Amino acid sequence: MPLIDEILDLAGYRREDLYVCLGCKICSSICVLNEIGIEANPRNFIINLIMEKEELRRDPLLKYCTGCYACTFFCPWEIKVPDMVRAARAALLPSHPFEQAFSSSLELFGRVYEPYLLFRLLPYFFRKGYLRLLVKGLPSFRLSLPKRVKTEGIFDREKK
Amino acid sequence: MRYAYYPGCSLKGSAKGLDEGVKKVFSALGDELVEIPDWNCCGAFEFGEKERILALSQANIRKGREVSSEIIAPCPACLKNLREAADSSVSVLHPLEVFSEASFWDRLPMKRDLGGRPFTPYYGCILLRPREFALRVRDPMEEIITRLGGKVVSSQVKAQCCGGNLFFKELEVSERLAKKVWEGASGDIVTFCPLCHLVLKTFSEKGRRVFYLTDLILYVMGEREFL
Missing domain, CATH: 3.40.50 (Rossmann fold)
Incomplete structure (x- = not known):
């Protein structure tokens, strides 16, 4: 399956949803990443995706898109670029330690249980200097016992 | 008014203050928030696969409907995911929408x-x-x-x-x-x-x-x- 089909399939989009892009670049002028010196261009992302260009793998949005939907808000067709960026991440990038811990918490408890996340990510947090920040930023830390919720089998696919 | 309450993972942990705040304000208004039994995580923005995100929230909608046809979700990520998965049998509301009703100011003890x-x-x-x-x-x-x-x-x-x-x-x-x-x-x-x-x-x-x-x-x- 070509890359674009895989990504569109994950995002739940069809090719036609992207063909409507007018190329107006409103998305590129509005993207918040440009304000902090990261050259982000959602329009190029869409074009590289449609054309199946190798540049897609190096697109700064893959790493830095915050998913704020400002591009969608101002797009004449309201194309949801962040949805496609997330799908492209899943298809192209190895999963991040945070995503792994997140998924694993969902598998175990059906919810995100923060003490478990902290435990799983301790080496990562230590290496990246998060611990000091979390002491300042977390308003409270609830050490309740985790609850295993009935999930009707929706997490089973995670175990495949 | 009886609402189904979907707190989401953050409000059960680090955002405890928001959880308690929302509950206290609703109770002062005379409304009842009933936490959806066995609600699961909405997946936030951590999955690239749309189908999986929808499945998580559809399960929550099914569980919420048992409690009330109006579901309150204070966390913006949960709200978005639930609204995306909701059908016409339920409405997913944010507390700010309830606080914007005209009766809010008559009911709020100041x-x-x-x-x-x-x-x-x-x-x-x-x-x-x-x-x-x-x-x-x-x-x-x-x-x-x-x-x-x-x-x-x-x-x-x-x-x-x-x-x-x-x-x-x-x-x-x-x-x-x-x-x-x-x-x-x-x-x-x-x-x-x-x-x-x-x-x-x-x-x-x-x-x-x-x-x-x-x-x-x-x-x-x-x-x-x-x-």
């Missing part, structure tokens, strides 16, 4: 006001975008802050991204975005999002604070001594 103190209202991204899942009322936080006796300042930063989604992945980018929000704001920031709260508090300057909107309401109700 013991004091905010004394003209300046606050920057800050919605962040997901409460305002994408349009189809966004808040269905206009400028609710501005209205509430004003009617509680506070002064709304710097409302131009209200929709600017704080980089919250990158906080655990690209710390440095998230820091730069959060600091830009602080630069554009004046005085303390008022938000309704657990992630914005975490990131803005982490990168706040000395002496400047982040509040949940419910903190302000609780103060005015006399349920909270200091602000």
